[in-house]
Amino acid sequence: xxxxxxxxxxxxxxxxxxxxxxxxYSYGATPYLFWYVQSPGQGLxxxxxxxxxxxxxxxxxxxxxxxxxxxxxxxxxxxxVHWSDAAEYFCAVGPFSGGYNKLIFxxxxxxxxxx
Amino acid sequence: xAGVTQSPTHLIKTRGQQVTLxxxxxxxxxxxxxxxxxxxxxxxxxxxxxxxxxxQRGNFPDRFSGHQFPNYSSELNVNALLLGDxxxxxxxxxxxxxxxxxxxxxxxxRLTVL
Numbered sequence: 001x002x003x004x005x006x007x008x009x010x011x012x013x014x015x016x017x018x019x020x021x022x023x024x025y026s027y028g029a030t031p032y033l034f035w036y037v038q039s040p041g042q043g044l045x046x047x048x049x050x051x052x053x054x055x056x057x058x059x060x061x062x063x064x065x066x067x068x069x070x071x072x073x074x075x076x077x078x079x080x081v082h083w084s085d086a087a088e089y090f091c092a093v094g095p096f097s098g099g100y101n102k103l104i105f106x107x108x109x110x111x112x113x114x115x
Numbered sequence: 116x117a118g119v120t121q122s123p124t125h126l127i128k129t130r131g132q133q134v135t136l137x138x139x140x141x142x143x144x145x146x147x148x149x150x151x152x153x154x155x156x157x158x159x160x161x162x163x164x165x166x167x168x169x170x171q172r173g174n175f176p177d178r179f180s181g182h183q184f185p186n187y188s189s190e191l192n193v194n195a196l197l198l199g200d201x202x203x204x205x206x207x208x209x210x211x212x213x214x215x216x217x218x219x220x221x222x223x224x225r226l227t228v229l
Contacts, residue, residue: 004157032215043119043205043220044158051215090157094215101215102148102171103207105157 002027004091006106013081014114021076021109023091032094033074034103035065039087047089050074061085086113117142119208119221127227128196136191136224140208147189148218149181152203164189165211193226201228 003026013019025031032051036044048059055067065076074091088110092103120139128134140147146165150158160173164183183189187208193200203225207218 006157036220041222043222044207045220046217049217092157101146101209101218102160102163102173103150103158103218104160105150107155107157 002031002093002104004093004104004106006089006091006109008109009107010110010112012112012114015083016080019076019078019081019085019111021089021091021111023074023076023106024072025074025091025093026072027093030069033065033067034092034094035059035063035074035076036090036092036105037061037087038090038108044090047076081111081113083113083115086111119206119219121204121206121221121224123224124222125225125227127229129229130196130198132196132228133192133194134196134226136193136204136206136226138189138191138206138208138221140187140189140206141219144208144210144219145187146209146211146216147183147187148207148209149189149191150205150207151175152205152223153199154202158205161191196228198228201226 005024034049035047047063050057050067088108090108091106122137148163149161152158162172167183178194180192203223205223206221209218210216
């Protein structure tokens with residue numbers, strides 16, 4: 001069965017520090033992988049996605065993620081965190097068969113940023 | 116472009132009642148998916164509507180039902196509410212078709228069951 005694991009429930013970093021959020025997935029084929037961000041009271045915003053090709057993908061707001069098939073991972077990174085990055089981050093895998101595009105999400109990682 | 120809109124923003128119901136949540140998709144989108152996000156959890160897929168039919172469903176009981184209208188807007192209905200149905204309900208819209216298309220999420224409806 002497809003699943004997504006985000007091992008870190010909460011992460012706290014200082015503003016300006018680098019960030020890495022971990023994501024591991026279980027999926028039988030080459031997955032479609034996503035990172036979303038959710039601010040309080042807001043819906044989900046897509047940060048970046050991986051479908052195929054270059055395993056290092058760039059997203060919005062200075063985020064990037066690297067797909068590592070051997071480790072079944074898709075970790076999110078940012079070289080320098082801003083206070084406005086404080087939010088909840090969700091990794092998701094998109095099973096796609098027959099034209100269907102539902103998403104399976106991890107439990108999320110809540111990011112706090114210290115000034 | 117208004118994006119995906121949902122109504123109401125918040126809702127309080129008691130156990131056993133029924134509730135209807137509404138979603139208007141992003142302009143040009145014809146597919147609507149519904150997700151339930153319990154507190155402290157990631158969103159869980161409920162079902163997806165395309166061309167006014169439910170075309171795939173997650174692991175949710177029949178108390179959860181939906182509808183899609185000719186203008187592609189959608190409703191989520193939950194009958195016989197349980198305390199465990201308290202959650203943020205997210206609607207996402209996308210383009211149907213054979214290739215993957217990004218889902219755009221609305222702000223959600225916060226349902227509290229007392």
